[in-house]
């Protein structure tokens with residue numbers, strides 16, 4: 206079904222008018238991936254509730270975690286004591302005292318240096334052992350919850366995987382990078398002030414003040430300065446990832462609706478916003494780090510001044526200076542812990558929501574849940590009446606026509622030949638087709654016959670190597686790429702559904718459409734009752750590549766979008782693919798009825814049912830027109846059409862098995 210240009214071998218590249226001065230784009234793009242699926246930033250209450258939920262799970266491992274915290278404190282304290290003792294040793298040694306006065310300090314320095322390494326190693330061992338055990342529990346619970354909800358089955362594997370991996374890692378980081386080092390910093394700060402107090406109370410007061418600034422004021426400032434930006438960064442990153450998928454996988458659809466430039470501009474805007482936020486976060490981080498260094502220096506200087514003022518002797522003043530510097534550095538770990546906590550907020554809330562369920566008051570899961578209807582496979586005729594009521598059809602066509610600026614057009618293919626690669630048989634071989642305003646033509650034929658290639662010629666995606674394709678008598682290749690989609694377009698092969706809301710997916714077809722027009726097009730595609738049944742209605746997010754929809758629902762969204770776009774020449778490439786026979790007939794009938802009078806239709810279909818009312822049916826085989834005429838004529842004449850018609854009729858009535866009996 207691929208109809209893009211052949212890999213570099215197409216003799217005539219598509220979109221020749223792309224560089225020409227283009228008309229202003231028809232309107233804003235639907236902003237695919239603009240973060241519509243992202244949860245609002247978590248508030249303080251929900252984060253604290255999430256932390257409590259997660260910490261409750263840590264209870265069985267409390268002993269190990271407290272042990273890890275004590276070992277972390279011992280590591281930091283050993284470092285502090287090592288610096289203080291080494292300073293005392295160096296300064297005392299300068300006075301050349303007898304060696305035995307230094308022996309204890311020398312041994313202490315060695316013991317502390319070795320002890321610090323041992324403490325650090327055992328702390329990491331104990332901390333990771335406890336946390337990894339706990340994380341195994343958390344993952345098992347999260348997995349059980351996700352499996353129970355059937356997210357993977359609903360095509361939400363990416364989201365499920367992210368919860369299972371990165372969000373659960375937020376729990377791990379909360380313990381290992383926030384709580385353990387944070388509690389160690391608090392413990393060491395208390396011990397440092399107590400130690401300084403033994404030397405000089407005023408110096409201890411200065412140190413306590415410095416530690417409060419480093420361990421409380423700076424972390425609070427860092428949190429306040431970065432929280433808003435950090436909350437915005439995560440959803441923006443997600444939206445950009447979605448942009449990348451939508452812009453690549455949905456490129457053909459964006460081009461078909463003339464929305465490429467706007468979609469690129471929207472994604473570029475998000476990328477620039479993310480870069481600005483990240484620069485701001487980095488600059489704030491550097492400023493807070495610099496403030497920390499200043500606080501450390503000022504605290505040491507203040508402690509020295511206070512000690513000298515209190516008459517403390519030279520060596521102890523040196524010990525106080527170095528000890529204060531080291532203690533403030535340890536307390537500055539709380540700044541890192543605060544930053545880390547800010548970044549973990551969203552992940553923690555998401556995990557807690559899974560662990561506790563909605564009744565806990567924890568913020569809801571990312572993205573609205575579509576109900577069972579969204580997961581249900583497309584099996585039965587949807588709410589479209591099997592026999593459409595004429596007045597409703599007329600109203601639908603009218604509602605679509607009221608927002609339709611596209612004028613009727615005459616399209617003609619004259620002996621058109623398309624060859625994707627030099628030396629291979631042509632995909633279209635001297636095909637002639639007349640599609641004046643208001644005419645409705647179906648193109649049928651076996652797989653690979655060239656049906657989608659014909660549509661691609663009409664939409665200007667593929668240029669013929671021979672013959673002429675004209676729109677109102679003007680060569681199609683003369684049309685600027687931005688203008689052609691308003692005249693010729695619709696539902697192309699393998700239409701892409703963007704990771705955004707139903708409304709925005711539809712507005713890609715016609716950005717200015719009002720709710721009446723959306724309703725009319727959606728009703729004609731047989732999706733209106735489903736939309737109304739969703740808690741979020743038009744704002745229901747359809748998931749990555751429409752993964753939260755069934756195949757049939759995806760097709761209906763794409764069809765509704767094409768009907769809403771209502772170009773003068775509507776191309777519908779397999780509009781009922783993925784629908785069961787009854788639903789396919791109903792949807793085709795209502796879609797054709799919803800096409801404004803005067804607009805022509807080129808319908809590509811494998812199904813031959815529902816074509817009786819069309820003005821002409823063209824049968825293609827191996828790129829050539831082998832039959833053409835109305836349904837009744839083709840059914841009466843021997844050939845591919847009649848054979849296929851009988852086969853499909855029999856199969857759909859369930860008689861296929863009988864016909865094969867000898």
Ligand SMILES: Nc1ncnc2c1ncn2[C@@H]1O[C@H](COP(=O)(O)OP(=O)(O)OP(=O)(O)O)[C@@H](O)[C@H]1O
Nearest residue numbers: 206207208209211625632652653654655656657658
């Ligand atoms: N981009 C492409 N590059 C090279 N060959 C292509 C390309 N697209 C289609 N073809 C070839 O052109 C021929 C016609 O393909 P096309 O997709 O138009 O057939 P189709 O009738 O729409 O088939 P189907 O019903 O299976 O979708 C096929 O032989 C196909 O392999």
